[in-house]
Amino acid sequence: MNNFTFLNFVLLQLYTNKTKHFSIFLISTILIMVLSSFLFITNSISKDMKTIVNNQADFILQTIIAGKVVDTPQDLVDEIISINGVTKVAQRVYGKHFYEPAEHYFTIVGIDLYDKQIVTNLKKFMDKIDIDKFLSKQNMLIGSGVKKFLDEYAYFDYYIFRPPDKSMEKVYIYDTLPNQTDIASSDMIIMDINLAKTILGIDEDHCSDILFNVPNIDERETIKNKIRARNFDIRIIAKEDLLRGYDGFLNYRSSIFMILYLIVIITFILIIYQRYSYINSVDKKEIGVLRSLGWSINRVIKLKIVENLIIFISSYILGVNLAYIFVFIFDAPLLSSVFLGFSNLSNNTSFIPAVDIASLVLIFLFFIVPIIASILIPVWKISITEPTEAMR
Protein backbone atom coordinates (compact mmCIF):
# COMPACT_ATOMS: atom_id res chain seq x y z
CA MET A 1 0.00 0.00 0.00
CA ASN A 2 1.62 3.26 -1.05
CA ASN A 3 1.48 6.45 1.04
CA PHE A 4 -1.30 8.07 -0.96
CA THR A 5 -3.58 5.04 -0.62
CA PHE A 6 -2.73 4.84 3.08
CA LEU A 7 -3.63 8.51 3.62
CA ASN A 8 -6.81 8.03 1.64
CA PHE A 9 -7.71 5.09 3.88
CA VAL A 10 -7.00 7.18 7.03
CA LEU A 11 -9.25 9.99 5.78
CA LEU A 12 -11.99 7.51 4.97
CA GLN A 13 -11.67 6.06 8.47
CA LEU A 14 -11.95 9.57 9.96
CA TYR A 15 -14.98 10.37 7.84
CA THR A 16 -16.71 7.10 8.75
CA ASN A 17 -16.14 7.65 12.49
CA LYS A 18 -16.61 11.43 12.49
CA THR A 19 -19.12 11.51 15.35
CA LYS A 20 -16.73 9.46 17.51
CA HIS A 21 -13.84 11.89 16.99
CA PHE A 22 -15.84 15.11 17.15
CA SER A 23 -15.97 15.41 20.96
CA ILE A 24 -12.19 14.93 21.27
CA PHE A 25 -11.62 17.48 18.51
CA LEU A 26 -13.91 19.99 20.24
CA ILE A 27 -12.35 19.60 23.70
CA SER A 28 -8.79 19.85 22.29
CA THR A 29 -9.70 22.98 20.33
CA ILE A 30 -11.14 24.66 23.44
CA LEU A 31 -8.10 23.69 25.55
CA ILE A 32 -5.65 25.02 22.96
CA MET A 33 -7.70 28.16 22.50
CA VAL A 34 -7.79 28.99 26.22
CA LEU A 35 -4.07 28.32 26.67
CA SER A 36 -3.10 30.30 23.56
CA SER A 37 -5.36 33.21 24.58
CA PHE A 38 -3.64 33.31 27.93
CA LEU A 39 -0.21 33.33 26.27
CA PHE A 40 -1.20 36.03 23.80
CA ILE A 41 -2.54 38.29 26.56
CA THR A 42 0.57 37.76 28.72
CA ASN A 43 2.87 38.51 25.77
CA SER A 44 0.92 41.61 24.84
CA ILE A 45 0.92 43.02 28.39
CA SER A 46 4.59 42.13 28.76
CA LYS A 47 5.44 44.00 25.55
CA ASP A 48 3.55 47.09 26.77
CA MET A 49 5.23 46.95 30.17
CA LYS A 50 8.70 46.61 28.70
CA THR A 51 8.07 49.61 26.44
CA ILE A 52 7.06 51.69 29.45
CA VAL A 53 9.89 50.54 31.71
CA ASN A 54 12.53 50.99 28.99
CA ASN A 55 11.64 54.69 28.89
CA GLN A 56 12.29 55.15 32.59
CA ALA A 57 15.36 56.73 34.16
CA ASP A 58 18.29 54.47 35.07
CA PHE A 59 17.78 54.97 38.80
CA ILE A 60 15.03 55.94 41.24
CA LEU A 61 16.00 57.33 44.62
CA GLN A 62 13.54 57.09 47.50
CA THR A 63 13.82 58.15 51.12
CA ILE A 64 13.15 55.49 53.72
CA ILE A 65 12.44 56.26 57.35
CA ALA A 66 11.59 53.46 59.80
CA GLY A 67 11.16 51.10 56.87
CA LYS A 68 8.56 53.29 55.19
CA VAL A 69 8.88 55.27 51.99
CA VAL A 70 8.49 58.97 52.79
CA ASP A 71 8.70 62.15 50.72
CA THR A 72 12.19 63.01 49.52
CA PRO A 73 13.72 66.45 50.16
CA GLN A 74 14.30 68.36 46.93
CA ASP A 75 17.79 69.40 48.13
CA LEU A 76 18.94 65.95 47.10
CA VAL A 77 18.43 66.94 43.44
CA ASP A 78 21.25 69.50 43.71
CA GLU A 79 23.42 67.05 45.60
CA ILE A 80 23.01 64.33 42.98
CA ILE A 81 23.48 66.63 40.01
CA SER A 82 26.84 67.74 41.43
CA ILE A 83 28.21 64.20 41.06
CA ASN A 84 30.22 63.73 37.86
CA GLY A 85 28.66 61.28 35.42
CA VAL A 86 25.05 61.88 36.51
CA THR A 87 22.59 63.39 34.02
CA LYS A 88 18.88 64.21 33.80
CA VAL A 89 18.09 64.50 37.49
CA ALA A 90 14.40 65.16 38.04
CA GLN A 91 11.88 65.05 40.85
CA ARG A 92 8.76 62.95 40.56
CA VAL A 93 5.45 63.62 42.26
CA TYR A 94 2.76 60.96 42.41
CA GLY A 95 0.39 59.38 44.85
CA LYS A 96 -3.04 57.91 45.37
CA HIS A 97 -6.36 59.63 45.81
CA PHE A 98 -8.88 57.40 47.55
CA TYR A 99 -12.51 57.93 46.63
CA GLU A 100 -14.16 56.53 49.72
CA PRO A 101 -17.82 56.11 48.65
CA ALA A 102 -16.83 53.66 45.92
CA GLU A 103 -13.54 52.52 47.51
CA HIS A 104 -11.63 53.28 44.35
CA TYR A 105 -8.18 54.71 43.87
CA PHE A 106 -6.97 57.28 41.36
CA THR A 107 -3.29 57.75 40.65
CA ILE A 108 -2.35 61.43 40.74
CA VAL A 109 0.77 62.39 38.81
CA GLY A 110 2.26 65.87 38.87
CA ILE A 111 4.27 66.97 35.84
CA ASP A 112 6.42 70.04 35.42
CA LEU A 113 4.76 71.95 32.59
CA TYR A 114 7.64 74.43 32.43
CA ASP A 115 10.02 71.62 31.42
CA LYS A 116 10.47 71.90 27.63
CA GLN A 117 11.11 68.17 27.19
CA ILE A 118 7.88 67.22 28.96
CA VAL A 119 5.88 69.79 27.00
CA THR A 120 7.30 68.47 23.69
CA ASN A 121 6.37 64.90 24.64
CA LEU A 122 2.94 65.99 25.85
CA LYS A 123 2.25 67.69 22.52
CA LYS A 124 3.32 64.53 20.69
CA PHE A 125 1.07 62.51 22.99
CA MET A 126 -1.97 64.77 22.69
CA ASP A 127 -2.04 66.88 19.53
CA LYS A 128 -4.85 69.17 20.64
CA ILE A 129 -3.40 70.26 23.97
CA ASP A 130 -2.78 73.98 24.47
CA ILE A 131 -0.36 74.36 27.37
CA ASP A 132 -1.19 78.03 28.06
CA LYS A 133 -4.89 77.25 28.21
CA PHE A 134 -4.16 74.23 30.41
CA LEU A 135 -2.19 76.38 32.85
CA SER A 136 -4.73 79.23 32.83
CA LYS A 137 -6.71 77.52 35.62
CA GLN A 138 -6.56 74.35 37.69
CA ASN A 139 -6.90 71.69 34.98
CA MET A 140 -6.24 67.99 34.79
CA LEU A 141 -5.96 65.26 32.18
CA ILE A 142 -7.73 62.07 33.15
CA GLY A 143 -7.49 58.44 32.08
CA SER A 144 -10.44 56.80 30.37
CA GLY A 145 -11.25 54.72 33.49
CA VAL A 146 -11.37 57.86 35.62
CA LYS A 147 -13.53 59.62 33.02
CA LYS A 148 -16.05 56.77 33.02
CA PHE A 149 -16.08 56.73 36.80
CA LEU A 150 -16.51 60.51 37.20
CA ASP A 151 -19.30 60.52 34.61
CA GLU A 152 -21.14 57.90 36.67
CA TYR A 153 -20.91 60.20 39.71
CA ALA A 154 -21.95 63.27 37.66
CA TYR A 155 -18.58 65.01 37.76
CA PHE A 156 -18.77 66.02 34.11
CA ASP A 157 -16.64 69.19 34.16
CA TYR A 158 -14.68 69.21 37.39
CA TYR A 159 -13.85 67.24 40.50
CA ILE A 160 -13.31 68.55 44.02
CA PHE A 161 -10.31 67.10 45.84
CA ARG A 162 -9.95 67.22 49.62
CA PRO A 163 -6.23 67.58 50.41
CA PRO A 164 -4.89 66.49 53.84
CA ASP A 165 -4.96 70.13 55.06
CA LYS A 166 -8.80 69.88 54.82
CA SER A 167 -9.07 72.58 52.14
CA MET A 168 -10.95 72.05 48.87
CA GLU A 169 -9.37 72.06 45.44
CA LYS A 170 -11.68 72.34 42.47
CA VAL A 171 -9.89 70.94 39.41
CA TYR A 172 -11.41 71.10 35.92
CA ILE A 173 -11.31 68.20 33.47
CA TYR A 174 -9.33 69.41 30.47
CA ASP A 175 -9.26 66.25 28.35
CA THR A 176 -9.17 62.46 28.46
CA LEU A 177 -5.91 60.57 27.85
CA PRO A 178 -5.78 58.43 24.67
CA ASN A 179 -7.06 54.86 24.93
CA GLN A 180 -3.84 53.30 23.61
CA THR A 181 -2.15 53.83 26.96
CA ASP A 182 -4.97 52.44 29.10
CA ILE A 183 -2.72 49.75 30.56
CA ALA A 184 -0.92 52.49 32.50
CA SER A 185 -3.20 55.50 32.27
CA SER A 186 -6.71 54.20 32.92
CA ASP A 187 -6.71 55.24 36.60
CA MET A 188 -4.41 58.22 36.14
CA ILE A 189 -4.93 61.94 36.70
CA ILE A 190 -2.21 64.21 35.34
CA MET A 191 -1.92 67.79 36.60
CA ASP A 192 0.57 70.53 37.29
CA ILE A 193 3.28 69.47 39.73
CA ASN A 194 2.52 72.17 42.32
CA LEU A 195 -1.20 71.41 42.32
CA ALA A 196 -0.41 67.68 42.68
CA LYS A 197 1.80 68.47 45.70
CA THR A 198 -1.07 70.42 47.33
CA ILE A 199 -3.60 67.65 46.72
CA LEU A 200 -1.26 64.88 47.87
CA GLY A 201 -0.08 66.84 50.90
CA ILE A 202 3.55 66.93 49.82
CA ASP A 203 5.58 69.92 51.06
CA GLU A 204 6.75 72.42 48.45
CA ASP A 205 10.39 71.54 49.08
CA HIS A 206 9.78 67.78 48.90
CA CYS A 207 8.85 65.32 46.15
CA SER A 208 7.81 61.65 45.97
CA ASP A 209 11.18 60.47 44.68
CA ILE A 210 14.08 61.49 42.46
CA LEU A 211 15.12 60.09 39.10
CA PHE A 212 18.57 60.21 37.57
CA ASN A 213 20.52 58.72 34.68
CA VAL A 214 24.08 57.48 34.52
CA PRO A 215 24.91 57.05 30.80
CA ASN A 216 28.21 55.25 31.39
CA ILE A 217 27.38 51.71 32.51
CA ASP A 218 30.81 51.26 34.16
CA GLU A 219 30.21 54.22 36.44
CA ARG A 220 26.78 53.15 37.70
CA GLU A 221 27.89 51.05 40.67
CA THR A 222 30.43 53.68 41.83
CA ILE A 223 27.87 56.49 41.65
CA LYS A 224 25.29 54.42 43.51
CA ASN A 225 27.81 53.73 46.28
CA LYS A 226 28.80 57.41 46.38
CA ILE A 227 25.18 58.50 46.91
CA ARG A 228 24.61 55.75 49.47
CA ALA A 229 27.73 56.80 51.40
CA ARG A 230 26.39 60.36 51.70
CA ASN A 231 22.82 59.37 52.67
CA PHE A 232 21.92 56.45 54.92
CA ASP A 233 18.16 56.74 54.68
CA ILE A 234 17.72 56.15 50.97
CA ARG A 235 16.94 53.33 48.60
CA ILE A 236 18.18 53.31 45.02
CA ILE A 237 16.29 51.18 42.54
CA ALA A 238 17.81 50.41 39.15
CA LYS A 239 15.77 50.10 35.95
CA GLU A 240 16.85 46.44 35.70
CA ASP A 241 15.21 45.78 39.08
CA LEU A 242 11.94 47.17 37.72
CA LEU A 243 12.13 44.92 34.68
CA ARG A 244 12.84 41.92 36.89
CA GLY A 245 9.92 42.92 39.14
CA TYR A 246 7.48 43.04 36.26
CA ASP A 247 8.79 39.78 34.82
CA GLY A 248 8.18 38.20 38.20
CA PHE A 249 4.69 39.70 38.31
CA LEU A 250 3.74 38.25 34.93
CA ASN A 251 5.45 34.92 35.66
CA TYR A 252 3.43 34.60 38.85
CA ARG A 253 0.23 34.73 36.86
CA SER A 254 1.67 32.41 34.23
CA SER A 255 2.57 29.80 36.84
CA ILE A 256 -0.92 29.82 38.38
CA PHE A 257 -2.47 29.33 34.98
CA MET A 258 0.08 26.68 34.03
CA ILE A 259 -0.79 24.63 37.13
CA LEU A 260 -4.50 24.80 36.25
CA TYR A 261 -3.72 23.92 32.66
CA LEU A 262 -1.59 20.93 33.71
CA ILE A 263 -4.47 19.59 35.83
CA VAL A 264 -6.86 19.91 32.87
CA ILE A 265 -4.46 18.37 30.37
CA ILE A 266 -3.66 15.40 32.65
CA THR A 267 -7.39 14.78 33.14
CA PHE A 268 -7.92 14.96 29.39
CA ILE A 269 -5.06 12.52 28.75
CA LEU A 270 -6.52 10.10 31.31
CA ILE A 271 -9.93 10.29 29.63
CA ILE A 272 -8.36 9.53 26.24
CA TYR A 273 -6.32 6.67 27.74
CA GLN A 274 -9.46 5.22 29.30
CA ARG A 275 -11.33 5.58 26.02
CA TYR A 276 -8.74 3.62 24.10
CA SER A 277 -8.19 1.07 26.90
CA TYR A 278 -11.87 0.14 27.00
CA ILE A 279 -12.01 0.14 23.26
CA ASN A 280 -15.33 -1.19 22.07
CA SER A 281 -15.88 -4.41 20.15
CA VAL A 282 -16.29 -2.60 16.79
CA ASP A 283 -12.84 -1.00 17.12
CA LYS A 284 -11.36 -4.29 18.27
CA LYS A 285 -12.90 -6.09 15.31
CA GLU A 286 -11.62 -3.40 12.98
CA ILE A 287 -8.06 -3.90 14.19
CA GLY A 288 -8.57 -7.68 14.02
CA VAL A 289 -9.76 -7.47 10.38
CA LEU A 290 -6.79 -5.33 9.42
CA ARG A 291 -4.40 -7.77 11.13
CA SER A 292 -6.00 -10.78 9.43
CA LEU A 293 -5.71 -8.99 6.09
CA GLY A 294 -1.97 -9.00 6.61
CA TRP A 295 -1.38 -5.59 8.21
CA SER A 296 1.64 -5.60 10.50
CA ILE A 297 1.47 -4.27 14.10
CA ASN A 298 3.57 -1.27 13.00
CA ARG A 299 1.14 -0.39 10.23
CA VAL A 300 -1.89 -0.59 12.56
CA ILE A 301 -0.12 1.67 15.07
CA LYS A 302 0.88 4.02 12.25
CA LEU A 303 -2.76 4.16 11.14
CA LYS A 304 -3.92 5.16 14.62
CA ILE A 305 -1.12 7.70 15.07
CA VAL A 306 -1.79 9.40 11.73
CA GLU A 307 -5.54 9.36 12.41
CA ASN A 308 -5.08 11.10 15.78
CA LEU A 309 -2.34 13.43 14.53
CA ILE A 310 -4.75 14.77 11.91
CA ILE A 311 -7.37 15.39 14.64
CA PHE A 312 -5.01 17.07 17.09
CA ILE A 313 -3.00 19.12 14.59
CA SER A 314 -6.19 20.50 13.05
CA SER A 315 -7.60 21.27 16.51
CA TYR A 316 -4.28 22.96 17.38
CA ILE A 317 -4.35 25.16 14.27
CA LEU A 318 -8.02 26.02 14.80
CA GLY A 319 -7.49 26.70 18.53
CA VAL A 320 -4.54 29.05 17.95
CA ASN A 321 -6.39 30.95 15.22
CA LEU A 322 -9.53 31.29 17.34
CA ALA A 323 -7.39 32.52 20.25
CA TYR A 324 -5.75 35.13 18.03
CA ILE A 325 -9.13 36.42 16.84
CA PHE A 326 -10.54 36.32 20.38
CA VAL A 327 -7.64 38.29 21.89
CA PHE A 328 -6.44 40.68 19.20
CA ILE A 329 -9.65 41.37 17.34
CA PHE A 330 -12.32 41.09 20.06
CA ASP A 331 -9.95 42.16 22.90
CA ALA A 332 -10.60 39.01 24.94
CA PRO A 333 -13.99 39.70 26.56
CA LEU A 334 -14.30 38.06 30.03
CA LEU A 335 -10.75 36.68 30.00
CA SER A 336 -9.24 40.17 29.92
CA SER A 337 -10.80 40.89 33.35
CA VAL A 338 -8.72 38.07 34.81
CA PHE A 339 -5.56 39.86 33.67
CA LEU A 340 -6.58 43.50 33.81
CA GLY A 341 -8.51 43.17 37.05
CA PHE A 342 -11.92 44.42 38.03
CA SER A 343 -11.32 45.59 41.61
CA ASN A 344 -10.62 49.21 40.75
CA LEU A 345 -11.59 51.29 37.73
CA SER A 346 -12.60 49.60 34.48
CA ASN A 347 -9.92 49.13 31.87
CA ASN A 348 -10.55 48.91 28.14
CA THR A 349 -7.03 48.13 27.00
CA SER A 350 -6.83 46.81 23.47
CA PHE A 351 -4.16 44.17 23.12
CA ILE A 352 -1.47 44.66 20.49
CA PRO A 353 -0.57 41.50 18.54
CA ALA A 354 2.40 39.84 20.25
CA VAL A 355 2.93 36.19 19.37
CA ASP A 356 5.77 34.23 20.93
CA ILE A 357 6.57 31.40 18.49
CA ALA A 358 8.63 29.48 21.10
CA SER A 359 5.61 29.27 23.42
CA LEU A 360 3.39 28.03 20.60
CA VAL A 361 5.91 25.29 19.75
CA LEU A 362 6.05 24.40 23.44
CA ILE A 363 2.24 24.08 23.66
CA PHE A 364 2.30 21.91 20.57
CA LEU A 365 4.88 19.56 22.05
CA PHE A 366 3.32 19.46 25.53
CA PHE A 367 -0.12 18.83 24.10
CA ILE A 368 0.45 16.47 21.17
CA VAL A 369 3.22 14.22 22.55
CA PRO A 370 1.48 13.06 25.78
CA ILE A 371 -1.82 12.61 23.96
CA ILE A 372 -0.28 10.48 21.22
CA ALA A 373 1.51 8.43 23.91
CA SER A 374 -1.79 7.88 25.75
CA ILE A 375 -3.34 6.53 22.54
CA LEU A 376 -0.36 4.49 21.44
CA ILE A 377 -0.16 2.22 24.49
CA PRO A 378 -3.74 0.81 24.42
CA VAL A 379 -3.69 0.51 20.60
CA TRP A 380 -0.43 -1.43 20.75
CA LYS A 381 -1.94 -3.77 23.39
CA ILE A 382 -4.81 -4.65 21.06
CA SER A 383 -2.61 -4.93 18.01
CA ILE A 384 -0.44 -7.62 19.57
CA THR A 385 -3.42 -9.87 20.33
CA GLU A 386 -4.22 -12.62 17.82
CA PRO A 387 -6.59 -11.42 15.00
CA THR A 388 -9.02 -14.29 15.66
CA GLU A 389 -9.24 -13.34 19.33
CA ALA A 390 -9.66 -9.64 18.53
CA MET A 391 -12.55 -10.37 16.17
CA ARG A 392 -14.38 -12.57 18.66
Place this chain on the structure above:
Amino acid sequence: MTLFTIIHFNTKDITNHLNQLNNFAKITKLPSIVKSVSYFEPRFIEYDDYSYALYPELHEPSYMRFVYE
Protein backbone atom coordinates in the same frame (compact mmCIF):
# COMPACT_ATOMS: atom_id res chain seq x y z
CA MET B 1 -8.80 31.49 8.89
CA THR B 2 -5.04 31.00 9.24
CA LEU B 3 -4.49 33.24 6.24
CA PHE B 4 -6.65 35.93 7.79
CA THR B 5 -4.70 35.69 11.07
CA ILE B 6 -1.34 35.93 9.27
CA ILE B 7 -2.51 38.94 7.23
CA HIS B 8 -3.86 40.65 10.36
CA PHE B 9 -0.64 39.99 12.28
CA ASN B 10 1.55 41.36 9.50
CA THR B 11 -0.55 44.37 8.60
CA LYS B 12 -1.66 45.57 12.07
CA ASP B 13 0.04 48.89 12.81
CA ILE B 14 1.44 48.68 16.33
CA THR B 15 3.97 51.50 15.88
CA ASN B 16 1.45 54.18 16.81
CA HIS B 17 0.43 52.28 19.94
CA LEU B 18 4.06 51.82 21.04
CA ASN B 19 4.91 55.46 20.24
CA GLN B 20 2.03 56.63 22.39
CA LEU B 21 3.22 54.41 25.23
CA ASN B 22 6.76 55.79 24.80
CA ASN B 23 5.51 59.38 24.95
CA PHE B 24 3.30 58.65 27.91
CA ALA B 25 6.17 57.04 29.84
CA LYS B 26 8.37 60.06 29.09
CA ILE B 27 5.71 62.45 30.40
CA THR B 28 4.78 60.71 33.64
CA LYS B 29 8.15 58.97 34.22
CA LEU B 30 6.14 56.37 36.06
CA PRO B 31 6.48 52.67 35.21
CA SER B 32 3.51 51.56 37.24
CA ILE B 33 0.63 49.70 35.67
CA VAL B 34 -2.91 50.55 36.75
CA LYS B 35 -4.05 49.31 40.15
CA SER B 36 -6.61 46.86 38.83
CA VAL B 37 -3.95 45.10 36.81
CA SER B 38 -1.55 44.81 39.71
CA TYR B 39 -4.20 43.86 42.24
CA PHE B 40 -3.62 40.13 42.05
CA GLU B 41 0.06 40.35 42.72
CA PRO B 42 0.57 38.40 45.97
CA ARG B 43 2.43 41.26 47.63
CA PHE B 44 -0.61 43.50 47.32
CA ILE B 45 -2.94 40.85 48.68
CA GLU B 46 -0.54 40.26 51.54
CA TYR B 47 -0.33 44.00 52.12
CA ASP B 48 -4.11 44.25 52.47
CA ASP B 49 -4.24 41.20 54.73
CA TYR B 50 -1.65 42.55 57.12
CA SER B 51 -3.02 46.06 57.34
CA TYR B 52 -4.38 46.51 60.84
CA ALA B 53 -7.89 47.95 60.90
CA LEU B 54 -7.56 49.37 64.44
CA TYR B 55 -4.64 51.53 63.35
CA PRO B 56 -5.72 52.92 59.98
CA GLU B 57 -2.66 55.15 59.79
CA LEU B 58 -0.67 51.96 59.16
CA HIS B 59 -2.73 51.38 56.04
CA GLU B 60 -1.15 53.67 53.53
CA PRO B 61 -3.13 53.93 50.32
CA SER B 62 0.11 53.97 48.34
CA TYR B 63 0.68 50.60 46.76
CA MET B 64 3.34 51.87 44.44
CA ARG B 65 6.25 51.26 46.73
CA PHE B 66 5.66 47.56 46.32
CA VAL B 67 6.34 47.86 42.64
CA TYR B 68 9.86 48.94 43.39
CA GLU B 69 10.73 46.24 45.89
